[in-house]
Amino acid sequence: MDLKFTDAKPTDEERDAIDDFLGPPESGWDGGERTKADLRWARGGHEARDRRDLLLPALHAINDRVGWISEGALDYVCRRLTVPPAEGYGVATFYAMFSVRPRPARVLHVCTDLACAAAGSAALTSGLEDRLGPAGQARDGVVWQASPCLGLCERAPAALVIQAGETGPSPAPSGNRGAAPDPGSVRAGIQPVRRLRTGDPGAEPPPRGASRISIATGSGGAGETPAAGGHAMAVVGPATAEAVVAAARAPHAAPPEPAASQAVPQAGDPALVLLRRIGVVDPSSLDDYRAHGGYSALRRAFALGPAGVIREVLDAGLVGRGGAAFPTGRKWDATARQPERTHYLVCNADESEPGTFKDRVLMEGDPYALVEAMTIAGYAVGAHRGFLYLRGEYPRALHRLEHAIGQARARGLLGPDVLGQGYAFDIEIRRGAGAYICGEETAIFNSIEGRRGEPRSKPPFPVEKGLFDKPTAVNNVETLVNVLPILEHGAAAYAATGTGNSTGTKLFCVSGSVRAPGIYELPFGATLRELLDLAGGAPQGRTLRAVLLGGAAGGFVRPDELDIPLTFEGTREAGATLGSGVILALDETVELPRILLRIAEFFRDESCGQCVPCRVGTVRQEEALHRIADRTGDAAAADIALLREVGRAMRDASICGLGQTAWNAVESAIDRLGAYK
Secondary structure: OOOOOOOOOOOHHHHHHHHHHHOOOOOHHHOOOOOHHHHOOOOOOHHHHOOHHHHHHHHHHHHHHHOOOOHHHHHHHHHHHOOOHHHHHHHHOOOOOOOOOOOOOEEEEEEOOHHHHHOOHHHHHHHHHHHHOOOOOOEOOEEEEEEOOOOOHHHOOOEEEEEOOOOOOOOOOOOOOOOOOOOOOHHHHHHHHHHHHOOOOOOOOOOOOOOOOEEOOOOOOOOOOOOOOOOEEEEEOOOOHHHHHHHHHOHHHOOOOOOHHHHOOOOOOOOOOOOOOOOOOOOOOHHHHHHOOOOHHHHHHHHHOHHHHHHHHHHHOOEOOOOOOOEHHHHHHHHHOOOOOOEEEEEEEOOOOOOOOHHHHHHHHOHHHHHHHHHHHHHHHOEEEEEEEEOOOOHHHHHHHHHHHHHHHHOOOOEOOHHHOOOOEEEEEEEOOOOHHHHOHHHHHHHHOOOOOOOOOOOOOOOOOOHHHOOEEEEEHHHHHOHHHHHHHOHHHHHOOEOOOOEOEEEEEEEEOOOOOEEEEEEOOOEHHHHHHHOOOOOOOOOEEEEEEOHHHOEEEOHHHOOOEOOHHHHHHOOOOOOOOEEEEEEOOOOHHHHHHHHHHHHHHHOOOOOHHHHHHHHHHHHHHHHHOOOOOHHHHHHHHHHHHHHHHHHHHOOOHHHHHOOHHHHHHHHHOOOOO
């Protein structure tokens, strides 16, 4: 593909997909027909730069409609957005869900990551090779490929089918009246964004051309009735080769996905805090949500004022639930104090850590809670616009959140005057496209801004210069939802649960060799043994061999270490990590060297390549593990020494957490489990 503007032309279908999203071109400078007026003045400058953030959604529009991004389509979208084609190509090739090479309209993603590998994904992929041919080879209008974790670990092994095609009507606009959007108006879609960036809190947020996608995963809920044709996404899990092939050939006819509550074995327990509404409240009903206490926290937030909300969050001791455990109140306070007029809030819903699926369950089972929590956070930090960066592999969460945001906007709970309090706030969903590194907070900024999702060097920190170089608070879904019980019951009551340094409750993603995998909510301080007992322990006839805490970036513990307290400080003292709450149990049937090799392959694939220690180190780590996969003792000693040297280099010199933690699990397996002895 040429990395400059060429004579390549988009097909009519590709042009329609782009124009449906961006609106028709206004001049010859942005892809329209040249006229004499175009020879008198150029278009660009600030207006062109303000459109750059539409690049990722525009690529989604092409990929959703056609299934891949041709040279002509990329050239056209780059002309429309005044983006250099080389940069557009760099973005299009950064994400695993996009392809710049021809492929069928139906693509099958089969998870081969940790939980699915432990549950038999190798047998699943072998069955697919027999029925659909080798991975990457099209047959019968379908192509399948191995995929990193799809966030469906409680139903492992799992697969996701994506069928490209024309989409249905667009969802409700980002305005405040619930009127039908006008995706044909570029000015309506662009200029309000620019006004908001210059600090106008009353500017009406823009209607976007996001498309309604038909999904075959529903168990009720708005917008989930599969259509007979067009774009569709179907989830299959637990998956067999026969079921996956059937779904790949007819995504619209795939069996419905179980309700979100099926992933919560404790559903209905009155002692739950964060999960109390899942399985109890209709996730599509705003009235049902409000009948069960919804929006009482936002009303208290308005009574306290922004500083009062931050003080409550500080007093509650809430820390981030994504793994870093940074105090949330300090982050909000630092953002709110910045003198810049425009502030932003970003919700990190791109949970891509293998074994993690808690945020998906929250978004699918209680979407209004996240909308309310984001509104409170925006109010506290002085933001009038929130971006929800959502994993591209979460179709049902996308629909539930689109519906919830539309309903909240129509009822005055989002928009220019939230609850009649004179506070303007709205939320825009941005879909990721398959990049683990975009879970890093500064990589999210680059992705939203239409650039490669590579982390930024710090300082400056996001609270000073974040999204669009404005002060930005970034929190993940679980962290934000914790704000609701803090405001509903008070900081003191919240802090009374858990331990001194780890307050409240924590969601744990339990998968692997347990009888009842799923999301569990326990107060901080419960032990790993108590959690595994709650999940039913190992299946009959199986013996627990090891537990991976924190996902691929975490570490292993032995069966004799199950009394570790599940707190940030407790796991740290035990030489492990709590991370995002991944608990992957492995029994004696799982080949540990193959699991370690899969972890190394994962980090090699997901490294953005920006810094040398990570780019080279993840490759060297994988190569060494390949060499010693079937060797032990003295034969492996030299490569183990090499692994330690490479691991230290990555930990000390990598720009972001991916490289800094890529060696953790392998190191713990060697030192704690005696791997390769």
